[in-house]
Amino acid sequence: MTQLNTPYPSTAYLTGFLRSRGVHAVQEDLALALVLRLLSSTGLESVRDQIEADSERTPSPIVRNFLEQFDHYLATVDRVIAFLQGRDSTLAHRINSRVFLPEGSRFDALEAHADSEEEEEGGDSLGWAFGALGVQDRAKHLATLYLSDLANVLREAIDPRFEFVRYAESLAASQQTFDPLADALAAPPNLVDRNLRELTLAAVDRHQPNVVLVSVPFPGCVYAAFRIAQTIKATHPDIITVLGGGFVNTELRELTEPRVFDFFDYITLDDGERPLLALLEYLRGERPQAQLVRTFVRTDDSGTDGPGSVQYIHHPEPDVPFAEVGTPTWDGLPIDQYLSTLDMLNPMHRLWSDGRWNKLTVAHGCYWKKCSFCDTTLDYIGRYEGVAASTLVDRIEAVVQETGQTGFHFVDEAAPPKALEGMAEELLRRNVQISWWGNIRFEKSFTPELCELLAESGCIAISGGLEVASDRLLKLMKKGVSVEQVARVTKAFSDAGILVHAYLMYGFPTQTVQDTVDALEYTRQLFEEDCIQSGFFHRFTCTVHSPVGLHPEEYGVELVPLPTVSFAKNDVDFIDPTNVDHDSLGVAINKALYNFMHGVCLDADIRSWFNEKVPRSRVARDFIAQAISEQQSS
Numbered sequence: 001m002t003q004l005n006t007p008y009p010s011t012a013y014l015t016g017f018l019r020s021r022g023v024h025a026v027q028e029d030l031a032l033a034l035v036l037r038l039l040s041s042t043g044l045e046s047v048r049d050q051i052e053a054d055s056e057r058t059p060s061p062i063v064r065n066f067l068e069q070f071d072h073y074l075a076t077v078d079r080v081i082a083f084l085q086g087r088d089s090t091l092a093h094r095i096n097s098r099v100f101l102p103e104g105s106r107f108d109a110l111e112a113h114a115d116s117e118e119e120e121e122g123g124d125s126l127g128w129a130f131g132a133l134g135v136q137d138r139a140k141h142l143a144t145l146y147l148s149d150l151a152n153v154l155r156e157a158i159d160p161r162f163e164f165v166r167y168a169e170s171l172a173a174s175q176q177t178f179d180p181l182a183d184a185l186a187a188p189p190n191l192v193d194r195n196l197r198e199l200t201l202a203a204v205d206r207h208q209p210n211v212v213l214v215s216v217p218f219p220g221c222v223y224a225a226f227r228i229a230q231t232i233k234a235t236h237p238d239i240i241t242v243l244g245g246g247f248v249n250t251e252l253r254e255l256t257e258p259r260v261f262d263f264f265d266y267i268t269l270d271d272g273e274r275p276l277l278a279l280l281e282y283l284r285g286e287r288p289q290a291q292l293v294r295t296f297v298r299t300d301d302s303g304t305d306g307p308g309s310v311q312y313i314h315h316p317e318p319d320v321p322f323a324e325v326g327t328p329t330w331d332g333l334p335i336d337q338y339l340s341t342l343d344m345l346n347p348m349h350r351l352w353s354d355g356r357w358n359k360l361t362v363a364h365g366c367y368w369k370k371c372s373f374c375d376t377t378l379d380y381i382g383r384y385e386g387v388a389a390s391t392l393v394d395r396i397e398a399v400v401q402e403t404g405q406t407g408f409h410f411v412d413e414a415a416p417p418k419a420l421e422g423m424a425e426e427l428l429r430r431n432v433q434i435s436w437w438g439n440i441r442f443e444k445s446f447t448p449e450l451c452e453l454l455a456e457s458g459c460i461a462i463s464g465g466l467e468v469a470s471d472r473l474l475k476l477m478k479k480g481v482s483v484e485q486v487a488r489v490t491k492a493f494s495d496a497g498i499l500v501h502a503y504l505m506y507g508f509p510t511q512t513v514q515d516t517v518d519a520l521e522y523t524r525q526l527f528e529e530d531c532i533q534s535g536f537f538h539r540f541t542c543t544v545h546s547p548v549g550l551h552p553e554e555y556g557v558e559l560v561p562l563p564t565v566s567f568a569k570n571d572v573d574f575i576d577p578t579n580v581d582h583d584s585l586g587v588a589i590n591k592a593l594y595n596f597m598h599g600v601c602l603d604a605d606i607r608s609w610f611n612e613k614v615p616r617s618r619v620a621r622d623f624i625a626q627a628i629s630e631q632q633s634s
């Protein structure tokens with residue numbers, strides 16, 4: 001479960017790579033299939049049947065509303081899905097009527113807003129966001145609220161862990177032992193589990209695989225991945241199952257839990273290409289087990305009755321160079337069935353959920369790799385490798401040819417300015433027309449001229465880290481940018497017509513209340529001056545792979561010792577003598593940011609978001625406007 005609008009790229013990369021090496025490889029997206037099955041008329045009927053069969057539970061108000069309006073949901077769900085898949089655009093007019101769809105609690109926010117708008121100006125409830133036009137967007141937003149209502153029903157009636165993009169995350173994220181996940185997997189399957197089981201068996205039947213590779217990018221994919229493997233092992237014990245992906249690369253590096261191997265035969269770390277080639281050779285009898293690459297296996301420990309023990313095998317071999325990993329392929333994925341949803345009414349924010357983007361990377365790893373909060377010691381960040389612009393544009397052209405779609409999301413850690421410049425020039429030279437967006441560092445080489453060039457080549461949006469908008473903390477975190485520089489660079493992007501999203505952070509070691517107030521004031525000014533159009537405040541988390549986690553004393557904090565870890569290891573608590581209540585500050589700054597993103601309350605006194613006792617930041621005042629005017633005059 002990652003996102004509904006576009007496939008996660010790892011399977012496309014590995015399928016393309018394996019095929020380029022002569023391996024017969026196919027791919028499936030069971031997450032999308034599961035959502036489409038649950039959100040269908042037959043899916044909703046099974047949800048209703050399940051609720052009615054569960055006579056011991058009193059339905060919550062959300063579930064009661066679903067049952068009362070069930071016929072209405074049944075009559076509309078397949079149509080709404082077709083609309084969000086882009087297959088039935090004229091339905092927008094009926095959706096916008098506000099009588100076509102049944103409405104649950106997720107629509108309440110609209111009513112609250114409508115009341116205040118109508119009191120002030122008179123007008124319809126979504127006019128403030130979409131104006132008189134925007135028929136499709138307005139309908140997409142209403143249809144998204146409808147899906148969210150159905151997700152609430154699934155959560156309250158079937159499985160409290162259900163989320164579209166983060167299913168049962170807490171069972172895996174930084175879970176030191178396998179016990180919670182093992183208990184969940186031993187529980188009788190619920191309706192969601194049973195559907196996933198049927199989909200797994202159907203996929204196995206379709207492809208008759210010898211080996212199944214399961215990619216888990218995030219903790220919210222782990223539970224379902226293990227359910228998939230559990231089904232395969234129970235029904236087709238001869239199929240080899242292999243686990244890999246971002247979650248494994250980050251959190252399972254110190255795995256010692258043998259029970260994991262009841263589900264997966266092999267677990268590979270970091271980029272999958274080389275370990276998988278080695279594993280396939282081993283399975284074909286072409287190399288000994290001792291020559292596996294970055295792979296966990298379970299040893300038998302013959303003579304004992306226990307579950308065996310875990311062995312990590314790494315025969316050092318160079319990774320496949322980024323230039324030779326081949327072109328990803330989406331072949332086999334139902335690219336016309338992904339759902340474009342519109343939750344946030346912010347033009348930048350919607351890119352994450354709206355539209356099907358081909359995902360590519362400009363380079364492997366991060367060329368900067370210094371930020372002290374970042375997992376710089378891990379291979380996917382720490383090993384930087386570029387590729388020639390011509391190779392990159394060859395890949396882009398091949399992907400457009402295959403998918404027929406020209407939108408690209410570059411999912412780099414931070415794409416280097418030089419590489420983006422080379423790619424833009426090559427796109428223009430070949431007259432290749434695409435739209436693209438991606439992640440960067442706000443560094444000074446992004447001049448207004450370069451931003452213009454990137455816009456000309458199809459760049460529509462960029463995101464980058466402003467983190468804690470405080471020069472003292474930016475220096476401490478080795479971000480390599482200053483607030484002033486971020487203001488200039490973001491303004492240059494915005495002036496070129498490129499949307500800008502800022503990743504923001506709070507709760508960094510030694511961050512004071514005043515730092516947080518200042519950071520919010522800087523952020524407000526960046527919105528006011530149209531430097532950024534969107535942002536997100538993440539709470540700082542110390543991870544064991546980051547410089548802060550490795551050298552806490554350099555950041556003025558002390559780590560809380562972790563208990564013995566046999567399963568997932570990532571987050572680590574720390575003691576910060578500054579002792580600030582970041583939780584309550586977080587509520588204030590997120591509320592403020594939400595308003596800023598909708599262009600609301602930009603003129604409100606920054607103190608109004610906080611407790612009155614918090615002093616207003618004087619330092620931050622009018623800083624951004626000054627930085628920009630200096631840029632314009634230079």
Ligand code: SF4
Pocket residue numbers: 366367368369370371374375376381413414441465
């Ligand atoms: S935070 Fe971004 S720019 Fe900094 S090291 Fe990590 S990937 Fe690179």
